[in-house]
Amino acid sequence: MKTMAEESAIFFPETALKYLPLYQPTIVTWNRLEGRTRAEDFDRAMKAEVRDALWMISRQWQMGEFIGDDAGSPVLAKVHMATTALNKYQAGGLPASPLEKDIPLEVKAEHQSIPFQQGELNISLDLRLLMGRQWLKWIAQIDPALKGDYITEYPIARPDPAQESDARICAHIQAWQQVAAVAGRRMDGYALYSYLKEDAARHAYDNIPGVTDDAQRTAIDGIAAKFIAWYERLYYQPHKKENPSWKPEYLEHQFACSAPKDGGEKVLAAEEYYHGHLDWYNFDIDQHRTSLDTDPGAPALENPEASITHTFIPTSVSFGGMPHPRWWTFENWKTDLGFVQPDTTDLNKLLLLEFILVYANDWFIVPFTLPVGTLADIKGLMVTNVFGENIWVQAAGSGSDEDWQRWSMYTLNVKGTEEVPADLSLVVLPAARKVLESKPVEEIFMLRDEIANMVWGVESQVPLVTGKSKPGKEAGYELRNKLQQLMDQTGEVVPEFTYQAKIRYQVTNSVPEQWIPMIPVHIEGNNREIQLQRAAMPRILEGDPNVPxxxxPRTSLLREGLEEGQPYFLHEEEVPRAGIKVNKSYQRTRWYNGKVYTWVGIRKQVGKGGGSSGLAFDQILPAKTQE
Structure with missing residues (x-):
């Protein structure tokens, strides 16, 4: 607070004070005008006092607050709910099996086999060494001298850089160094595992000269059973070679679940699952299937249907950043709503802001805990307000399932286009809450080449023999250079012709090795529809006198059926103009019972558009001339 002398210095400058007898006192300049209280108590100054209450009422009338028809606040709610549980699972053409509750559903639907073989080449060296180290650790407890015998019986082969069969190893210097470092020194644990799994009559001590007595054989049999259980617990893989839910012709998973309902079954079908995270929107209700086919000799399952009636006290919905419903009360939340700057096309943010700022205090929550795997259907909800009125609440999504104006969330769609009542049941899937995902072990892009009028499968990430991955462009370039080096070392050189003309005719050129062609073929029995079939480009090396x-392909995604000599077909409509991106990676999650699951899953996403392979036919090029 300024003194009177200070105020005079502000309102009457020094130049004006010198000529007061000549000029009338006047304010020449100032730098601030401020109010000053006469008391030391600021309580009344901080109050928002209204002298005229009629003015407040008129403002409410102008803002339309008297038009609203507000009801009393709810004080009691009674809910009647019918519940059942998912108890069957079916994938592919196999009979339905009981749905285990101790495993996440996406693990059961997604898990793929870990590839250990590509043609004649052993891959996944990291896992082979891991399994071998575990076996040698356990076998040393019986007799440390047996470690050398198992390394000799199940060795890591040393690659030969002069052999074409080992070119895929020696072409990549890091992979070559790692394989050569462990060759003859470490054990191939997967070779032992596959030997035991192929025939139950085999033993881990077969062909091991150091095992001489029955006591050792008995101990080794116990370790072998422990070794198989350890590996199968470490990585969740199909019991058979492939997961029946995976459909390579669609690059998607297809499976179904069912729950008992009113003497029959409610079938939930997931026919286009490729997202990597399983949720309610992946399922549709298949009203044309009344049950899932099971084995006739399978034991009957328990009926989990139940009816529950609970009484609750509703509570207001609250969240961080929620405006306070009372006037002149500041919020103490940490969410800054002013920082949210949605665009005109960002509908989700606009709806969220409208809910927060306008309708936040109009919503109440009635908690209802359901176990995992439950399919619940609310049969009735009655709310009692503070005036003692009982109000029967109907679901907002009621009506025909084909009504395009019907709006609901977390409800399942009914397959088909028939006029059927909307299904308002809620499914609580036994899905993992959080999944850790590794870097892609394999990654491909399916894209359209409009210039060449073809579809290509471009291998963006290919697996190496070590278990790690490498960009497909680099891996293809290194492999081609290695094969060309081996060709140059053979000494077989095709003599070049001396062309008299200055131009030459070329039928076709080549493309990078990671580009796998998908050619269109007719669907059998149909003259109009086509599908895509995997083809191959020739590897043309300079000076090679043999047939190219x-x-x-080097990824298991594009090697489908190649080991068995079968063609691979892909539906043409699965590759849009934007293309698709498919990757395979390791995934890990922890279930509610504390058990950890690790598996290999596949995810499909939208691609990055088309591409150009550079493939061209019928070209006129400058001729090579010799002096």
Whole structure:
């Protein structure tokens, strides 16, 4: 607070004070005008006092607050709910099996086999060494001298850089160094595992000269059973070679679950699952299937249907950043709503802001705890307000399932286009809450080449023999250079012709090795529809007098059926103009019972558009001339 002398210095400058007898006192300049209280108590100054209450009422009338028809606040709610549980699972053409509750559903639907073999080449060296180290650790407890015998019986082969069969190893210097470092020194644990799994009559001590007595054989049999259980617990894989839910012709998973309902079954079908996270929107209700086919000799399952009636006290919905419903009360939340700057096309943010700022205090929550795997249907909800009125609440999504104006969330769609009542049941899937995902072990892009009028499968990430991955462009370039080096070392050189003309005719050129062609073929029995079939480009090496060999894909995603000599077909409509991106990676989650699951899953996403392979036919090029 300023003194009177200070105020005079502000309102009457020094130049004006010198000529007061000549000029009338006047305010020449100032730098601030402020109010000053006469008391030391600021309580009344901080109050928002209204002298005229009629003015407040008129403002409410102008803002339309008297038009609203507000009801009393709810004080009691009674809910009647019918529940059942998912108890069957079916994938592919196999009979339905009981749905285990101790495993996440996406693990059961997604898990793939870990590839250990590509043609004649052993891959996944990291897992082979891991399994071998575990076995040698356990076998040393019986007799440390047996470790050398198992390394000799199940060795890591040393690659030969002069052999074409080992070119895929020696072409990549890091992979070559790692394989050569462990060759003859470490054990191939997967070779022992596959030997035991192929025939139950086999033993882990077969062909091991150091095992001489029955006591050792008995101990080794116990370790072998423990070894198999350890590996199968470490990585969740299909019991058979492939997961029946995976459909390579669609690059999607297809499976179904069912729950008992009113003497029959309610079938939930997931026919286009590729997202990597399983949720309610992946399922549709298949009203044309009344049950899932099961084995006739399978034991009957318990009926989990139940009816529950609970009484609750509703509570207001609250969240961080929620405006306070009372006037002149500041919020103490940490959410800054002013920082949210949605665009005109960002509908989700606009709806969220409208809910927060306008309708936040109009919503109440009635908690109802359901176990995992439950399919619940609310049969009735009655709310009692503070005036003692009982109000029967109907679901907002009621009506025909084909009504395009019907709006609901977390409800399942009914397959088909028939006029059927909307299904308002809620499914609580036994899905993992959080999944850790590794870097892609394999990654491909399916894209359209409009210039060449073809579809290509471009291998963006390919697995190496070590278990790690490498960009497909680099891996293809290194492999081609290694094969060309081996060709140059053979000494077989095709003599070049001396062309008299200055131009030459070329039928076709080549493309990078990671580009796998998908050619269109007719669907059998149909003259109009087509599908895509995996083909191969020839590997043309300079000076090679032999017939060019086919370039094989290096990812298991594009090697589908190649080991068995079967063609691979892909539906043409699965590759849009934007293309698709498919990757395979390791995934890990922890279930509610504390058990950890690790598996290999596949995810499909939208691609990055089309591409150009550079493939061209019928070209006129400058001729090579010799002096």
């Amino acid at each position: 060999k086919k370039i094989e």
